[in-house]
Amino acid sequence: MIRRTARRSIALTTLICTALGVGGLVAASATTSPAVGAEAASHAGPPSARCHVTPPHSNAGATPPPFRCHVDSAYDAEILADSPSAYWAMSESATGAEPDLSGSDLDGHYTAGPGTTTLPNGDAAAVFDGESQYFEVGDAPELSPATTGEFTLEAWMRPDTLQFPNDQSSGYVHWMGKGTPGEHEYVARMYSYDNTEGRPNRISGYSFNLDGGLGAGSYFQDPVSAGDWIHYVLVINAEVKSAEFPNGYTKIYRDGVLRDQDDLSIRGNVIVPERGGAPFRVGTRDFGSFFEGAVGKVAVYDVELPADRIAAHHEAMTP
Template sequence: MTRRRRTACILAALGAGVAITQTACGGGTPSAAPSTSYDATVRADSPALYLSLGAGGPKKQKQSAVALKATYHHAPGVTSMPNGDRASLFDGTSQYVEIPDDDRLSVTTTGELTVEAWIRPDALTFAKTDGAGYVNWLGKVSSEEARTEWLARMYSRDNSEARANRISGYVFNEGGGLGAGSYFEDRVRPGEWIHYALVINTREKSDAYPTGYVKVYKNGVLRDQDALDGYDIVPSNTDAPMRIGTAAAKSYFKGAIGKVAVYDSEVPESRLAAHCRAMHGTPREAAGT
């Protein structure tokens, strides 16, 4: 099979009718036949919480990693990921998934935290935004934002700060306010899957990062790293739940989110790139796993 034909077959396998491109992950190219499934690749790095988000509907899904239950609010839909697995589809107005508080979801438990997810924005301008025009699409934040730990954010294209579709991650002091954050700001196409990872580390210290740092990865590649001391951030352990599709139930993501993992360690770039590559291979059902 020629290289051109092989590429066309891979793109066709990702599904018709969704604008998904063959993503370069960590400087490499996707494999047409990975030796292990995506789920197995992620579980090999011992996540504290792993949510496939394939259930959908107003139900509870038990997660064996920390024996927590993810509650689906207002019946999110279901859609397919690049490997054929299912993910949750959010309408951008009210739907979200909530996981109760657990120490392993807080930075303070080990001093390190990695949050990983796949997102597929289906709009560039969101209907229900917060602040300058952004959606907090995942985070551990109370509804009043008085007990704030960390969150992931995407800006609407028409936001007032000229941050067109910036995708970022932040860690805060307990009372909220300005957070230490990292971001990437690339052109986003509706229907395109993006592999996202947020890292917060208060243990690795240096002259440049005297109290630790926050990092953001896109498709297994480090895109930005910032110091926590820039905003005097000292992370806390609160009783706030973790939510997906929203953070404080004020702004809501329109699109799909799947394969959310939280680790009580810093997952290295090489492993995040391996996760990204594993997604773009043989569908789980076809592989028989």
Template sequence: MRKAIPLVLVGIALSACGPIPTAAQGGPGASAAPSAGPRYAATVLADAPAGYWRMGETSGTTMIDATANGNNGTYAGTITLGQPGALTGDKATAVAFDGHTAGATVPSAPALKVTRVTIELWIKKNSESGYGMYVAKNYFQLLNNSYTGRLEFRVTSTPDPVLVSSTILALNTWYYVVVTYDGTAASLYINGKLDGTHPAVATVPPTDGALYLGRRFDGFFTDAVLEEVAIYPTALSADRVAAHWRVATGNR
């Protein structure tokens, strides 16, 4: 019996996303430059994320926050560190989550009590994992749309599934994914392009609670490789999302 998910979202009408660039070795596009890694990290940090986990660890269980906020997390379950990442450059590894026990947890922190939010990360799915979670906190979640290959973004509690992407994510392919929520509208970007947007129908309360990557507090594990996860206390503009994508792919 499939578990019900007691959270709902902001619904959005979505438009088709452009084609995904041909993947280069370890990266999202053949044009990726050798210095994409350090340039990309600097670009993310310039936009003041509340937490930024590059996930380039090759040993241990600590997931290091690259910001000055000190929001380090902890890996648990069957994770595999040191996997080939999406970016070339100084940090070229990512973390694989097994879809059964693996996850990372960041304890509750003042910087993560957001009412406006941007979720930014790189995703490579290994298999379809139902409602597998990529990023989850009390009142916002980015997850799979139940074996359809699409993504959902959930905000606040209601009984219906909502924000669903038009883009179907292929397996074993890197995608740059950004979701923004400014209290008036939700927007989803895939590979730097707007996939869809919709007026907001709910708010995000500034609550305590841990942040989870690769799972939710009660399960819903995802089978995927993740890296470069950032949470911002603001909604990044379309121009900033596009700028991050250009830097990542070496096309500034």
């Protein structure tokens, strides 16, 4: 796989991190004032076996910033144990950039300065204003279901309103996904409470043909409270077929539990995943709508993540 060689860099980076020590990392001093708070904790102090170094990036001729050390939480370790194709903790919105902790080097950047909040376990997450803020990673094969025919998208989401001010179409927001006109791939969607389809706060996920139109997808529709965290997992599998799901299927999980599974077709139209060139975004997909709320711990996998591992991820956040 494309990502396998790149991921070996995690082990090498960890060894370098351990060997260099605090001074070699040019990290913040371990004697930093407690007033700096938990946000600085992932960039200071001695590196450990769970240290991911983010190398400096700068324009030619400019003084590069120091190396940064993200120390994995117990939740991060649980995710990384399942070898994601890409993994963003979504904890660095204050810096404007977010490292890919998987080793695939798919680092992303934030636009318009999203804020920071905390997940149920105390880890940091990005919070979006629902107007113009988003996170973006450039197109890569690791981000496309077409690469292997199997794909899992995972995140923690927290809607901070039940009626989104910048929704689209019948009254929904695309809060995460990959797709632009002519290059549609997949999307995570949440409906406003009031919408023209009678789907109050439905949360769903869809796979599309590149030319768009109707997508095949799965959903759950439960009572939702603003400010509550939801563990969201979408599966797209075009490889495993059966009499019940002759074209493959989509699945959706809420809080570690499978809620829906559907054939990879819609009204007789079969969905065949193909790779487009659109970037992957969080907070919006293609600027048609913007999510007001928080998102953390975004991971993608080039396999269908087993149900027991999805449940384990949920339990790792909420023991």
